[in-house]
Amino acid sequence: MDPSRYLSHLPSISGDLPPGARAFATDADHYDFRSRRCVKDLTLRAVRGVGGEEMAAEFRHNCWKHDQDLLIRYAGVSGFVIDRVDEGRGTDLGTVILDEILPHRYGCSHEIACWDGSLTFVCRDLRATWVEAICSSES
Template sequence: MEYVNLDAQVGDLSGVLDPARYLSHLPLISCDLPPGARAFATDADHYDFRSRRCVKDLTLRAVRGAGREEMEVEFQHNCWKHDQDLLIRYAGVSGIIIDPADEDRGADLGAVILDEILPHRDGCSHEIACWYGTLTLVCRDLQATWIGTICSSES
């Protein structure tokens, strides 16, 4: 991550998630983001840890279309925080990197810690940090859609 700090220090507490530097930089770069990426990155709930539409703690469920120009990445809610799943459709994909922390895990990256969307010469880059690795996509634009679901003890 270029701006989001995944290991900030607050007093004596380390390992704090801090998107403040990214959020302060976002107004300077938002006009350089494609429309869908801009809408998703600048959504007031995106980095609000108390919001049901914060990406933190979603679980990466599926990556579909890897190696194609059109891709989908699906994230599953967890009922104690979210009431919807998140589907992100990427158009004009020119790069994808799945970087697991442990090669044995493959594409199972676990729960989302935080993400960062930045302008790129091809449109935008979207880096998603998870507990067990990172997923980074470069694309012309993305469309994020929250999809209703029913939470139960079996979810």
């Protein structure tokens, strides 16, 4: 849950990341746990396009922390793994703990660790977009 090792390594690898991945990984708010644009505490809502070259991961906000949902679009996907602690939970991996984006021979890898499993994408590049969310008791 501590990004400090990754963050100390990030300046030496950020130049090797594709442009969209680099922008997302080096965004000052990404690993600031107090920021509304920190990925920690988001919840995976859906993964779209499984098996295709274009995929998307939709993350739902946490009303106590975020006012936006996160949509990550992956282009040129060459690998995808979902590793669940409990196979019966489907895409319910619990909340996001931490993520890491690393250079890969095909572009980049993006591993997202959650309380109950993880997702790993290997792709040419990714684009992260924060989308306005409505916080309510039904959200």
